[in-house]
Amino acid sequence: MADPKSDDPTPEFGLDYAPAPESTAVVSLADEYGLFIGGEFVEPRSGRTFDTINPATEERLATVAEGDADDVDRAVAAARTAFEDHWSDTPGSVRARYLYRIARQLQERSREFAVLETMDGGKPIRESRDVDLPLVAAHFFHHAGWADKLEYAFPNRDVAPHGVVGQIVPWNFPLLMAAWKLAPALACGNTVVLKPAETTPLTALLLAEVLRDVDLPPGVVNIVTGAGETGAALVEHRDIDKLAFTGSTGVGKQIQRSAAVRRLPLTLELGGKAANVVFEDAAIDQAVEGVINGIYFNQGHVCCAGSRLLVQESITDDFVERLKARMTRLRVGDPLDKNTDVGAINSAEQLARITALVESGVAEGAVLHQAPCDLPPKGFWFTPSVFTGVQQSQRIAREEIFGPVLAVQTFRTPEEAVEKANNSPYGLSAGVWTEKGSKILWMAERLRAGVIWTNSFNEFDAASPFGGYKESGFGREGGLQGLGAYVRDAEGQA
Amino acid sequence: MNAPTYAPIRTTSVDQMGLEARADELGSRSIKTSSKRAALHLAVRCIDLTTLEGADTPGKVASLCRKATRPDATNPGIPPVAAVCVYPEMVAHAASAVAGTGVAVASVAGAFPSGLSDLDVRTDDIRCAVADGADEIDIVLNRSAFLSGDLSTVHDEVAASKEACGDAHLKVILETGELGGYEPVRRASMLAMAAGADFIKTSTGKIPKAATPAMALCMAEAIREYAHQTGRAVGFKAAGGIRTSKQAWHYLVLMGETLGPEWLTPDRFRLGASSLLNDILLQLGRLDSGRYGGPDYVTLD
Numbered sequence A: 001m002a003d004p005k006s007d008d009p010t011p012e013f014g015l016d017y018a019p020a021p022e023s024t025a026v027v028s029l030a031d032e033y034g035l036f037i038g039g040e041f042v043e044p045r046s047g048r049t050f051d052t053i054n055p056a057t058e059e060r061l062a063t064v065a066e067g068d069a070d071d072v073d074r075a076v077a078a079a080r081t082a083f084e085d086h087w088s089d090t091p092g093s094v095r096a097r098y099l100y101r102i103a104r105q106l107q108e109r110s111r112e113f114a115v116l117e118t119m120d121g122g123k124p125i126r127e128s129r130d131v132d133l134p135l136v137a138a139h140f141f142h143h144a145g146w147a148d149k150l151e152y153a154f155p156n157r158d159v160a161p162h163g164v165v166g167q168i169v170p171w172n173f174p175l176l177m178a179a180w181k182l183a184p185a186l187a188c189g190n191t192v193v194l195k196p197a198e199t200t201p202l203t204a205l206l207l208a209e210v211l212r213d214v215d216l217p218p219g220v221v222n223i224v225t226g227a228g229e230t231g232a233a234l235v236e237h238r239d240i241d242k243l244a245f246t247g248s249t250g251v252g253k254q255i256q257r258s259a260a261v262r263r264l265p266l267t268l269e270l271g272g273k274a275a276n277v278v279f280e281d282a283a284i285d286q287a288v289e290g291v292i293n294g295i296y297f298n299q300g301h302v303c304c305a306g307s308r309l310l311v312q313e314s315i316t317d318d319f320v321e322r323l324k325a326r327m328t329r330l331r332v333g334d335p336l337d338k339n340t341d342v343g344a345i346n347s348a349e350q351l352a353r354i355t356a357l358v359e360s361g362v363a364e365g366a367v368l369h370q371a372p373c374d375l376p377p378k379g380f381w382f383t384p385s386v387f388t389g390v391q392q393s394q395r396i397a398r399e400e401i402f403g404p405v406l407a408v409q410t411f412r413t414p415e416e417a418v419e420k421a422n423n424s425p426y427g428l429s430a431g432v433w434t435e436k437g438s439k440i441l442w443m444a445e446r447l448r449a450g451v452i453w454t455n456s457f458n459e460f461d462a463a464s465p466f467g468g469y470k471e472s473g474f475g476r477e478g479g480l481q482g483l484g485a486y487v488r489d490a491e492g493q494a
Numbered sequence B: 001m002n003a004p005t006y007a008p009i010r011t012t013s014v015d016q017m018g019l020e021a022r023a024d025e026l027g028s029r030s031i032k033t034s035s036k037r038a039a040l041h042l043a044v045r046c047i048d049l050t051t052l053e054g055a056d057t058p059g060k061v062a063s064l065c066r067k068a069t070r071p072d073a074t075n076p077g078i079p080p081v082a083a084v085c086v087y088p089e090m091v092a093h094a095a096s097a098v099a100g101t102g103v104a105v106a107s108v109a110g111a112f113p114s115g116l117s118d119l120d121v122r123t124d125d126i127r128c129a130v131a132d133g134a135d136e137i138d139i140v141l142n143r144s145a146f147l148s149g150d151l152s153t154v155h156d157e158v159a160a161s162k163e164a165c166g167d168a169h170l171k172v173i174l175e176t177g178e179l180g181g182y183e184p185v186r187r188a189s190m191l192a193m194a195a196g197a198d199f200i201k202t203s204t205g206k207i208p209k210a211a212t213p214a215m216a217l218c219m220a221e222a223i224r225e226y227a228h229q230t231g232r233a234v235g236f237k238a239a240g241g242i243r244t245s246k247q248a249w250h251y252l253v254l255m256g257e258t259l260g261p262e263w264l265t266p267d268r269f270r271l272g273a274s275s276l277l278n279d280i281l282l283q284l285g286r287l288d289s290g291r292y293g294g295p296d297y298v299t300l301d
Helices: A069-085 A092-108 A110-121 A125-147 A174-187 A202-213 A228-236 A249-262 A284-300 A313-327 A348-363 A414-422 A437-446 A479-484 B016-027 B033-045 B058-069 B088-098 B119-131 B143-147 B151-165 B182-194 B213-230 B245-259 B276-289
Strands: A035-037 A040-042 A049-054 A059-065 A159-161 A164-168 A191-195 A221-223 A242-246 A266-269 A275-278 A308-312 A367-370 A385-388 A405-411 A429-433 A451-454 A487-489 B047-050 B083-086 B104-107 B136-140 B169-173 B199-201 B235-239 B269-273
Touching: A035 A069, A035 A202, A049 A110, A059 A202, A069 A164, A069 A191, A069 A221, A069 A228, A092 A110, A092 A125, A092 A174, A092 A202, A110 A125, A110 A174, A110 A202, A125 A174, A164 A174, A164 A228, A174 A191, A174 A202, A174 A242, A174 A479, A191 A228, A202 A221, A228 A242, A228 A249, A242 A249, A249 A266, A275 A284, A275 A414, A284 A313, A284 A405, A284 A429, A284 B016, A284 B213, A308 A313, A308 A414, A313 A385, A313 A405, A348 A367, A348 A405, A405 A414, A414 A437, A429 A437, A437 A451, B016 B213, B016 B245, B033 B047, B033 B245, B033 B276, B047 B058, B047 B235, B047 B276, B058 B083, B058 B088, B083 B088, B088 B104, B088 B119, B119 B136, B119 B151, B136 B151, B143 B151, B143 B182, B151 B169, B151 B182, B169 B235, B182 B199, B182 B213, B199 B213, B199 B269, B213 B235, B213 B245, B235 B245, B245 B269, B245 B276, B269 B276
Parallel strands: A164 A191, A164 A242, A191 A221, A242 A266, A275 A308, A275 A429, A308 A405, A385 A405, A429 A451, B047 B083, B047 B269, B083 B104, B104 B136, B136 B169, B169 B199, B199 B235, B235 B269
Antiparallel strands: A035 A040, A035 A221, A049 A059, A159 A487, A367 A385
16 A cells, blocks of 8 residues: 555545445346246347446446337236236235335345446436435335235225236336336236336346245246337237336327227326426525425436426525535536436437437527536536526426426416416426425415425325326326225125 | 614525435535545644543643644644634643644633623633633623524624634634524524624534534535625534544535535634544544554544
């Protein structure tokens, strides 16, 4: 070891912290992954594969099978067999035991899952470690508790599982969205075919290992990786009894069309353009933190992101100044560094989408402010950005950007705040910042959004239902309402 | 009745959940290798090495002063601390011990730790300490007046203390654990700064509720707002219960990320502590040698 006394004058401590990378040694990836069907990894009949890369480095992580309609059919058949043969008769207390085991395994291996989530998706390790994985385990624990108490969850109803459930999850919270869908489905006695997102399949495949390790019976959960075509095959499959989708509104509309003609039970959790409403009597410094968290959490790849800031005109200049000062402290870069606040954009495709919308904002006359930061030379990155002078008619105020880009608008009165917040095709979430309890309640009654946070943002809990109004989708996930999507009324029973 | 002399410039509300969440987030920063070494060196330079016991003697103070000027006899690369902090009676002893070393003498004057003596008694106490050689004076805020709503008295007393200090720097201890929450602390911070405090300080160390990162953040946000409103930069001192190196660098992170790197200097940031210095020496020793020395390899002064 070098002698610091001789070669190192007293160093200066500043805000450029030395690298603090989380070790990737905890993750052991296979070079290739097949489809997880009937309790084992199998070669895809399609014969096709694709590479999944680390968006922060563009390095290949693994090669993953791309399922086609034939593969989906095999997975649905495995799920059907498992449902008919034993899972539909498996007592709730036994299903609970599997869910508890999954939850405990996920806790024990949480470091491994968190690192892999960050490698495959680009989100900061601080978030995958402190947000995603704890919530994943919490969802399994929560639903394990319900599995043998469904009669209390649905009093005066005789409920039964749907059967085989198709579930399609997005790339922004890959494992967490899988947990949100798998846990209630299994708790209620369904079997599942899960399709992870094309760019982030790896944690779901690692989860398959956990499912095997806890001896979950073969076929209860099947995982078919692939892209849009694979998802479409699952949606179109005639032996699916229920569909759950989280993703873009565009794809959600196609799915609803397909499901509607078959009267297939469906829940959709789609896009959003949430208003974060800051009143002049808010706890301003905490509101600034909340706005930062609301838009830059997970690079803004959050359907419920607070992407529209509505700030009361009387404090706008001061608030925007504080916001810009706070942005200079954001640490953008290596997602595996424990000090990174904003990681990599999930894919080249998403980066192009964000870039195009930001260009439209500039072209339409909004004023762009960007945090001063050096972006890594390789990988997909976007500088945290704020638009001021945004008008309600501009695209950046109306369309979901799904990136680290905030649009700032102003309002004068609570009535105007409600009007502007609700004037959107979306209605997933909203935030209200004021120290006045009565104003919080007044706003909450009027905001048309499925989730309303007060003096906080992006807080999640397994017991709390999550879902949207309007083009943000329908149905809820989490809580009793979320559980209810995975049961139907039993037929022909006295 | 006199017209109020203190009118809050503007004090914003504080949300407890959000404040504590942000403090936790900053507390999860991972300070490694070269940053850790730099942080520990800076922490040493920001320490007010403190002894505030009824049993303090000239001999005890001499030992403390030696440690303050030369924390590690085997390693001249370790800088001296910012100041020694003693009771007024010990100021003359301390001043002669540190003379010419660059280490300042701070004293808790003004009926520390309650502050509940006649104002004249307190300002005389300050003047005596300054006359004996104190460069910095740590007074306590009048919590009795603050909690009874008499903010003018609180303000006027701080202003009178500032005047009594002359050229000495004034640190005002809020004793945050007695104020009843973050909002009163933010108000008291603004009040003390408006009355002329050069530093605001969390605690006396004499009650169980000492400095916490969230409380420090609350005060740092007040300092930021005051600087923004008036252009005057006020320093921050955390005191009470700070014993480990990790706590020390987390305070540095909190200051730097809240107020900016220009607050990362002994002119604007202090850590009031006694046992902290030895923990830092052990950590620095471990960084240099790869081995952790253990408590018998640092001096107990």
